[in-house]
Structures are given as structure tokens and as C-alpha cells.
Amino acid sequence: MLTILLNSAGEAPADILIFFGRIHPLVVHLPIGFLLLAVLVEVVAKRPKFQPLGNFTHYLWALGSLSALVAVVLGYFLSLSGDYSENTLFWHKWVGVSVFVFSLGCYYISKKQLKLPFYGKSLLIGLVVFAVFYTGHLGGNLTHGSTYLLEYAPNVVRNLAGMPDKAVPRKKVTVLDSADVYLDLISPIMDSRCVSCHNKDKKKGDLDLTTFSSLMAGGESGEILIPGDLNSSDLYRRITLPESHDDFMPSEGKPPLSEEEVTLIGWWISAQAPAEGYFTALNPDQEMQDLVEKYLGLDKNKLLNQQVEAPNPNVVDSLTNLGFILNPLMIDNHFLEANFSLSEHEFTDKASETLLLLKDQIIWLNLSNSGIEDGHLQKIGQLENIIKLNLSKNEISDEGLTYLSNLTNLESLNLYKTSISVGLLEVIPKLTNLKRLYISETMADSTVVNQLQQHKDLRIEFD
Amino acid sequence: MSKYHNFMRKPLSRREMLSICKGGFGSLAFMSLFGVSTISCNRSKYDALGSGSDILLGPHYLPKAKNVVFLYMDGGVSQVDSFDPKPRLAKENGQDPRKKFKVDATQFDNVGKILKSPWEFKQYGECGMPVSELFPHIANCVDDIALIRSMTSQFPEHTNANYFLHTGSGLQGRPSMGSWMTYGLGSENKNIPGYVVLDGGLIPPGGLDNFKNGFLPASYQASILRAGPQPVANIIPKEQIPNLQEQKLDFIKELDEKQLNAIGEADAIESAISNYELAYKMQSSIPELTEFKEETEATKKLYGFDSDDPHTRGYAAQCLLARRLVERGVRFIELTCPKVSADRWDQHGDLKDGHEKNAHAVDQPIAGLLKDLKSRGMLEETLVVWTGEFGRTPFAQGLNGRDHNPSAFSMWMAGAGIKGGTIFGKTDEYGYRVIENEVTIHDMHATIMHLMGIDHERLTFRFGGRDMRLTDVHGHVIKDILA
Numbered sequence: 001m002l003t004i005l006l007n008s009a010g011e012a013p014a015d016i017l018i019f020f021g022r023i024h025p026l027v028v029h030l031p032i033g034f035l036l037l038a039v040l041v042e043v044v045a046k047r048p049k050f051q052p053l054g055n056f057t058h059y060l061w062a063l064g065s066l067s068a069l070v071a072v073v074l075g076y077f078l079s080l081s082g083d084y085s086e087n088t089l090f091w092h093k094w095v096g097v098s099v100f101v102f103s104l105g106c107y108y109i110s111k112k113q114l115k116l117p118f119y120g121k122s123l124l125i126g127l128v129v130f131a132v133f134y135t136g137h138l139g140g141n142l143t144h145g146s147t148y149l150l151e152y153a154p155n156v157v158r159n160l161a162g163m164p165d166k167a168v169p170r171k172k173v174t175v176l177d178s179a180d181v182y183l184d185l186i187s188p189i190m191d192s193r194c195v196s197c198h199n200k201d202k203k204k205g206d207l208d209l210t211t212f213s214s215l216m217a218g219g220e221s222g223e224i225l226i227p228g229d230l231n232s233s234d235l236y237r238r239i240t241l242p243e244s245h246d247d248f249m250p251s252e253g254k255p256p257l258s259e260e261e262v263t264l265i266g267w268w269i270s271a272q273a274p275a276e277g278y279f280t281a282l283n284p285d286q287e288m289q290d291l292v293e294k295y296l297g298l299d300k301n302k303l304l305n306q307q308v309e310a311p312n313p314n315v316v317d318s319l320t321n322l323g324f325i326l327n328p329l330m331i332d333n334h335f336l337e338a339n340f341s342l343s344e345h346e347f348t349d350k351a352s353e354t355l356l357l358l359k360d361q362i363i364w365l366n367l368s369n370s371g372i373e374d375g376h377l378q379k380i381g382q383l384e385n386i387i388k389l390n391l392s393k394n395e396i397s398d399e400g401l402t403y404l405s406n407l408t409n410l411e412s413l414n415l416y417k418t419s420i421s422v423g424l425l426e427v428i429p430k431l432t433n434l435k436r437l438y439i440s441e442t443m444a445d446s447t448v449v450n451q452l453q454q455h456k457d458l459r460i461e462f463d
Numbered sequence: 464m465s466k467y468h469n470f471m472r473k474p475l476s477r478r479e480m481l482s483i484c485k486g487g488f489g490s491l492a493f494m495s496l497f498g499v500s501t502i503s504c505n506r507s508k509y510d511a512l513g514s515g516s517d518i519l520l521g522p523h524y525l526p527k528a529k530n531v532v533f534l535y536m537d538g539g540v541s542q543v544d545s546f547d548p549k550p551r552l553a554k555e556n557g558q559d560p561r562k563k564f565k566v567d568a569t570q571f572d573n574v575g576k577i578l579k580s581p582w583e584f585k586q587y588g589e590c591g592m593p594v595s596e597l598f599p600h601i602a603n604c605v606d607d608i609a610l611i612r613s614m615t616s617q618f619p620e621h622t623n624a625n626y627f628l629h630t631g632s633g634l635q636g637r638p639s640m641g642s643w644m645t646y647g648l649g650s651e652n653k654n655i656p657g658y659v660v661l662d663g664g665l666i667p668p669g670g671l672d673n674f675k676n677g678f679l680p681a682s683y684q685a686s687i688l689r690a691g692p693q694p695v696a697n698i699i700p701k702e703q704i705p706n707l708q709e710q711k712l713d714f715i716k717e718l719d720e721k722q723l724n725a726i727g728e729a730d731a732i733e734s735a736i737s738n739y740e741l742a743y744k745m746q747s748s749i750p751e752l753t754e755f756k757e758e759t760e761a762t763k764k765l766y767g768f769d770s771d772d773p774h775t776r777g778y779a780a781q782c783l784l785a786r787r788l789v790e791r792g793v794r795f796i797e798l799t800c801p802k803v804s805a806d807r808w809d810q811h812g813d814l815k816d817g818h819e820k821n822a823h824a825v826d827q828p829i830a831g832l833l834k835d836l837k838s839r840g841m842l843e844e845t846l847v848v849w850t851g852e853f854g855r856t857p858f859a860q861g862l863n864g865r866d867h868n869p870s871a872f873s874m875w876m877a878g879a880g881i882k883g884g885t886i887f888g889k890t891d892e893y894g895y896r897v898i899e900n901e902v903t904i905h906d907m908h909a910t911i912m913h914l915m916g917i918d919h920e921r922l923t924f925r926f927g928g929r930d931m932r933l934t935d936v937h938g939h940v941i942k943d944i945l946a
Contacts, residue, residue: 304525325651325792327521327651328521328522329521329522329525329526329916330521330522330523330524330525330916331521331522331523331524335525339651339792341790341792342651342652342791342792368790390840392839392840412840412843414839414840416838416839416840436840436843438838438839438840440838440839441838461837461838461840462838463838
């Protein structure tokens with residue numbers, strides 16, 4: 001072991017040392033346990049009932065100091081890997097050594113049953129306790145980062161420790177135009193994929209990716225990012241290497257960045273890696289905009305991200321009297337489904353007019369088998385928030401269909417058993433969000449369907 | 464205490480308190496005080512239309528499914544003969560299983576040799592899911608199906624396993640999953656109950672308690688529709704004089720309400736009143752429902768109405784009825800198995816004959832249901848669930864049967880919010896135990912509820928001093944099978 005140690009001096013440490021070093025976090029809990037038990041026994045042995053225990057404390061001190069020694073040696077090996085903040089490491093190391101020294105002292109005193117002047121033994125025991133806790137705390141900081149312990153502490157406690165208030169999470173982006181390029185796109189990627197190893201305290205490769213400035217400062221091999229130059233940016237190189245490559249990041253089998261995230265970072269670097277500013281202000285092309293919308297989850301109905309007002313109770317009343325069933329669709333918002341398919345009433349113009357009064361709230365509309373005619377659809381076509389529209393089993397034709405061209409939120413359109421046909425070719429391309437279309441038992445024939453099928457993402461049921 | 468102690472005044476529950484207050488000025492103030500939405504203030508309005516439920520809660524979040532069709536494969540389909548092919552069984556056919564793996568105690572303690580599947584498997588669909596010859600029609604729908612091969616149950620015996628599957632508890636008396644769904648979401652149709660069981664001829668072991676409301680209000684129990692010309696007993700009024708029935712019902716209602724006023728809220732009486740009203744409406748809604756006049760010959764043929772097998776025809780009618788119930792806004796529909804000559808799927812002997820007869824009865828109708836729902840655009844709002852209460856052993860019971868196996872079985876779901884063509888979970892090389900991604904019955908319940916827009920941890924009912932859930936303290940939504 002010693003020869004390995006000596007041979008490796010000055011160069012990168014031998015793997016075998018790091019291997020043993022990584023046992024440190026396991027072994028380090030043994031002295032904590034033994035020593036605290038020894039202290040406990042020392043304390044309770046003062047009471048007559050437990051006095052006999054006092055005869056055995058030197059065994060506990062021996063175990064404690066011996067395991068502390070092993071922990072110190074293994075800890076030293078681990079420190080050779082150099083992945084840790086130096087200042088914290090210095091104190092962790094030397095307070096750790098002091099744990100060994102003090103506990104060895106305790107062993108000696110207990111074994112020889114020495115009487116020290118002026119509470120000497122108690123002071124020494126106190127030192128052991130302090131050293132165990134303090135070096136343990138520093139060790140925790142090294143592994144988890146110094147903010148770990150108080151991350152979720154109440155602000156009062158955080159302020160006492162000299163920390164700022166808890167960061168308020170950035171508000172979720174609801175419109176693409178409000179997305180900040182660094183704060184909403186790049187920084188969250190770094191946070192989720194990189195900063196567990198590259199932070200202020202655990203600076204693997206001397207690199208800290210928590211803030212824009214520390215990112216630009218680079219790591220031990222210099223700058224990792226050259227604005228506008230993808231090929232010279234080491235950051236980009238490392239996330240695009242094959243996963244098996246030694247330089248690939250994230251290393252050690254941590255989940256790699258998604259394709260979207262890689263594209264996004266690449267685009268950002270090419271766009272001169274600005275520290276702030278709106279994403280859309282950087283003139284991204286359509287493909288990039290789509291990608292970011294998808295990445296931020298904005299492609300999934302922006303509609304549902306907004307809070308709508310509670311529906312006017314009078315309108316709810318009149319709709320129910322007209323024969324609608326109104327179903328709330330979620331607890332924390334007022335979106336509604338309006339269902340007329342079970343109604344015994346006749347569908348009237350008044351019904352569609354009244355529906356318009358809830359045009360913000362109604363996102364699902366079921367008018368199956370409701371005696372709907374082309375004329376009714378003029379009003380229905382103004383319900384712009386509709387995501388799902390069921391018009392099956394009604395006498396409607398291409399003429400009525402054209403009224404639906406503005407329903408750009410529509411994802412599902414059911415025209416089963418209606419009289420629509422080639423009019424689909426004109427209307428369907430305008431429904432940009434449409435994903436499912438049901439046109440079995442209509443006048444549409446297979447040539448129409450074939451033409452419609454060229455629109456990507458649209459699933460058509462037709463037989 | 465007298466035998467009428469059930470009808471004595473009880474302290475008000477929170478729910479009763481709210482429902483008594485609703486409608487009054489006080490309730491409006493109360494509701495706005497606590498931020499209850501206007502919609503919930505108007506729940507009584509919905510009730511006027513969509514009765515059956517007294518309080519319509521609505522989903523927690525935007526649902527994928529509005530209705531569930533639960534195809535219950537009574538007795539336990541053999542997984543290694545249906546959806547979970549195991550080539551090793553063929554290689555080791557006839558060998559002693561005890562020399563190969565640890566064999567658990569079985570129901571009949573008659574462990575035979577390792578038994579290969581009598582049926583060949585082929586891959587189907589774009590996803591290439593393997594399905595055995597037992598289900599040639601369902602096999603053509605695999606791209607809409609998410610298959611779970613890693614189901615487990617806690618009970619190796621029918622009755623407890625049935626209660627567990629239906630109520631989330633192996634003991635009798637808990638509310639059935641259909642009751643929970645209708646309790647949580649209400650029913651849209653005022654003329655048909657929200658939870659309907661279509662009795663194919665076999666009520667599963669454990670009896671009607673599989674479909675009961677338990678501690679939930681009695682209106683949430685299942686209504687059983689039998690196959691045949693008279694699906695509900697006495698559905699045709701017997702009174703000769705017009706109006707006589709209405710007068711009788713009015714009188715009963717008057718008496719009930721008097722009693723109710725005298726003793727305060729009592730679920731038994733309230734539910735009786737609403738059940739009488741519903742039963743009256745069902746006199747017209749049920750015959751309309753069970754007549755298939757509007758259905759085209761093509762549709763009937765799709766389901767298998769023209770089959771030579773009377774059981775196929777019977778189950779086809781049940782499946783078509785299920786679709787018609789979905790169209791009418793019925794929340795939860797369960798189909799029990801037809802009574803083929805070989806008993807349910809419980810083949811302790813003569814596996815080949817029994818499974819073939821059972822499969823033949825249900826295969827085409829189920830596939831017909833899936834296709835019909837799909838072309839009508841209803842499959843995107845309807846969740847179809849196919850499962851038994853447990854699986855069967857990969858080794859024989861006696862010479863040619865299979866015994867119960869709760870350690871592994873296959874189920875599938877299709878439709879609303881389901882990622883079609885998915886296979887989830889894995890069993891060992893014999894199909895005897897789950898080795899990857901175990902899915903419990905609780906997980907299945909949680910997933911069904913999730914698709915209905917219900918958070919299974921938040922739909923509770925206070926009983927016995929505790930907020931009870933369908934999933935008790937268990938259950939995880941199986942995200943991998945969701946679209």
C-alpha cells in the first residue's frame with residue numbers, strides 16, 4: 001500500500017487508492033457510532049446503577065479511535081481524487097485527524113484510569129463530541145454541498161446561518177414570448193443534468209455550472225464555452241460524444257441530456273450564448289421555436305395553462321334548462337364539458353347562442369345525435385377554446401363544416417355518420433392542432449382520406 | 464335495541480350537512496366563503512338532470528376516460544396460454560416442476576408435470592405483440608392494447624381474489640370500484656344507473672358483494688342487467704289500469720318522505736326513494752336500451768351475432784349493450800362471463816377444451832367492441848379493461864389442467880389514454896412469477912382512476928373513523944402504459 005502511495009506521488013492517484021477511498025463514506029460512520037456510544041457510557045456510568053459499565057469504556061474508546069484511524073486514512077485516499085472544495089476539505093481532514101487523536105487520548109486515560117486535574121477528562125470528551133459533529137458536518141457539506149442542510153429550513157433559520165431567503169422558483173412559462181433564454185431554458189438544463197457534480201462545493205474538474213458567470217469562467221482546462229463557436233466549445237463536445245467515450249458528460253452513468261436539450265444548448269452557443277434576453281428576440285427559426293415549445297410543454301394546449309373565470313351561474317342555469325349537462329373537468333380550474341347527446345330537448349339556435357356565453361370555459365363539446373344542422377355550426381365555430389368536438393350522427397354537410405375553420409385548439413373532431421365529404425380537404429388543414437379525426441360512415445371516400453393522411457400527426461379513423 | 468335501530472336519528476355527517484344546507488341562502492354564503500366553485504353550488508341543478516348521484520364531485524384533473532368497460536374473465540385465464548408465451552415450457556414439457564423451481568402450495572395440491580401450451584403464439588400488429596391462437600380476433604387489435612404481464616394478486620382462491628379485484632380488499636363488504644367511480648364522478652344519465660353489471664350468465668364467486676356499495680351510499684351499488692328479453696326483473700309494469708303504478712309510487716314516496724322528515728337523513732330511505740324513481744324511469748329506458756333495432760347488420764356481424772356458437776352470440780349482445788350504455792353516459796360497466804358448458808376460465812382439468820370454449824365465446828365480441836368503439840370515436844373516451852382475478856400455473860394440475868396462480872397473470876387495457884402496443888412487466892421463463900415491474904391490483908385501480916381524472920389518494924369516504932380509499936394505503940399509477 002505504501003509503495004503504491006509513494007509511487008503515485010505527484011501524478012494522478014492510482015485507481016486502487018480511489019477505490020479504497022470510496023469506502024470512506026461507509027467506514028466513516030463506524031467511529032461516529034463507537035465514539036458517541038463511548039461518551040454515552042461515560043456519562044451514564046456516573047450513576048450508581050450503571051457504574052459497572054465504566055469498566056468497559058476503554059474498549060469502546062479503542063474501537064472508536066481505531067475505526068477513526070481507518071476512516072482518516074481512507075478519507076485521505078478519497079481526497080486525492082481532488083474533486084472537492086479545498087478549504088472545506090482542509091478543515092474536514094484536520095478535524096477528522098483530531099477526532100482520532102482525542103479519542104486515542106480518551107482510550108489512554110480510561111485504560112490507565114488516570115485522574116486528570118480540573119475536569120480534564122470531561123473536557124477531552126467534550127472535544128471528541130465537538131470534533132465528531134463538526135467534521136461530520138463538513139463531510140456532509142463536501143458530498144451534498146454546503147446549502148444542502150438548510151435548503152428547506154425556514155427562512156428564519158437560514159438567515160441565522162447567514163444564508164439568503166429561499167429562492168422563489170421562477171414562474172412557469174406560459175407563453176413562448178416570455179421565455180428567457182438563459183433563466184428558462186439553459187439554466188434549468190444545467191440544474192437538472194450538471195450541477196449535482198459541478199457546483200460551488202463539489203467542483204469536479206474545477207467547474208461550477210450554477211451561474212452564468214461561473215459557467216463562462218470555465219474549469220481546470222480553461223474556458224468550456226466559446227460564444228458563437230460550437231466546435232471550440234468543450235461543453236458542447238462533451239455532451240455530444242458517444243456515451244462510451246471517456247470524456248462524455250454527464251459521466252458515471254448519470255442520465256445523459258435529451259436530444260432536445262443538446263440541440264437547445266448548441267443553438268444557444270451558436271447564438272453567442274447571451275446571459276439574458278427573450279428567446280424569441282433572438283430570431284429562432286420555426287423548427288427551433290417548435291422544439292422549445294415542446295420542451296417547455298407549451299405545445300400541449302396553451303389553453304389549459306390559463307386560469308378561466310367561474311362560469312356565470314345564470315348561464316349555467318339556462319344551459320341546463322335548455323337540455324345541456326355541464327360537467328366540471330378539473331378541480332382547480334373552471335373548464336367545462338357541455339354534453340347535449342343525452343338530452344331529450346331539441347337543439348335550438350338559442351342553445352348555441354347561450355353556449356357562446358361560456359366560450360372561455362367550454363373545452364369539450366358533445367353534440368352527438370342532437371339534431372344539429374349546418375346553420376347551428378356558425379355559432380359552434382366561434383367556441384374557440386374547444387379541444388374535443390363530437391358532431392357524430394347529425395345531418396351536417398360540407399357547408400356546415402366550413403364554419404369550424406377557426407377552431408385551432410381542436411384536437412379531436414368526431415364526424416362519424418354525417419354527410420361531410422370533400423369539404424374536409426379545405427377545413428382540416430386549417431385545424432392546426434387536430435390529432436384525431438373520425439369520418440367512418442360519411443360521404444368522404446378513400447381519395448379524400450389519402451390526401452388528408454399527408455398531414456403529419458393526424459390519425460384518421462375511417463372504414 | 465329494536466330491529467328498527469337503523470332508522471333512528473344519527474348525527475349528521477359533513478356530507479349530509481352540506482346537502483341539507485344546499486339551496487338555502489346560508490349555503491351560498493358558506494360556499495363562497497370556502498371558495499367552492501359556482502359549479503358545485505349548482506350541483507343540485509345537475510342532479511335534477513343527471514340523478515343517481517346526490518353530489519357530483521367531478522374529476523380532480525382533466526380526465527382521459529369518461530367511461531370504463533370492465534371485461535371480467537371469471538376464473539382466471541392462463542397467462543402462458545394467452546398473452547405471455549413461454550418457449551421453455553415446451554422444451555421441458557412433462558418434466559417435474561419441483562426439480563426446476565420452488566413450487567408454492569396450490570389450491571388442490573395436485574401438482575403434475577410442466578405443461579406446455581397447447582396453442583401456438585404468433586406476433587400481430589405493428590407492435591408485434593405475441594398472442595396465442597385462442598384470441599385470433601383480439602390479436603388484430605393489439606396496436607390499441609397495453610398488455611401488462613406482471614400482475615399479481617394476494618389471494619389464490621376465487622372468492623377472496625374476486626373481492627380483492629373488485630373492491631381492493633380480500634374481505635367481503637368494501638365498496639366496489641364501480642361504486643367508487645360513480646361516487647366520485649356521478650352519472651350523466653338520469654334514466655339509467657351509473658354503474659351497471661351485465662350478467663353474462665355467471666355471477667362470480669363471492670356473489671353480488673363484488674358489486675356492492677359497501678359503506679358508500681346505497682345508490683352507488685351496481686344494477687345488474689341480465690341477458691335475455693327481460694334484463695331487469697319486473698321491468699314491464701303489471702298494473703292493468705293506467706296511472707295506477709304512478710299513484711302507488713307517489714304514495715310510497717309520500718310515506719318514505721314522512722319517515723325521512725321524522726328521523727332526519729337516513730341513507731337507506733333516501734336511496735330507496737331515488738331507487739324507486741330510477742326504477743320507474745328504467746321501465747322506458749331499459750327496453751329502448753336493449754332493443755337493437757337501430758343497429759345495422761354490419762355492426763351486429765362485427766360483434767359476432769351470426770356466430771354458430773350460442774355463447775358467442777350471447778356475449779356479442781352483452782358487448783353491444785356495453786357500447787350502447789357508454790353512449791348513454793353510464794360510467795362503469797362490467798361484463799361477467801357467459802356460461803359455456805366448460806365452466807368459467809377455471810380449468811383445473813381439460814385445459815384445452817375449456818379455454819377454447821371460453822375464448823371462442825368472448826374473442827370476437829370483444830374485438831368487435833374495440834373496433835366499433837374505435838370507428839365511432841368512442842374509444843378515445845372509453846377505457847376497456849380485460850382481466851381475470853389471478854393466473855394459472857405453468858405446470859399441470861393432474862394431467863391436463865392448471866391450478867390457480869396469484870404470483871403472475873396477464874391483463875390488458877385499451878382505449879382512453881392508453882399507449883397502444885405496449886407490453887409492460889415480465890415473468891420468469893416459466894411464467895410462474897413476476898420478475899420485473901410487478902403491478903398489483905391496487906396499482907391497476909390507481910391507474911383506472913387516474914385515467915378517469917381521479918387522484919386515488921384524494922377520493923375518500925370517512926368510515927370507521929378513517930378516510931377510506933379504494934386503494935387503501937397502496938397503489939401507484941402505471942405511467943409506462945399511458946399515452
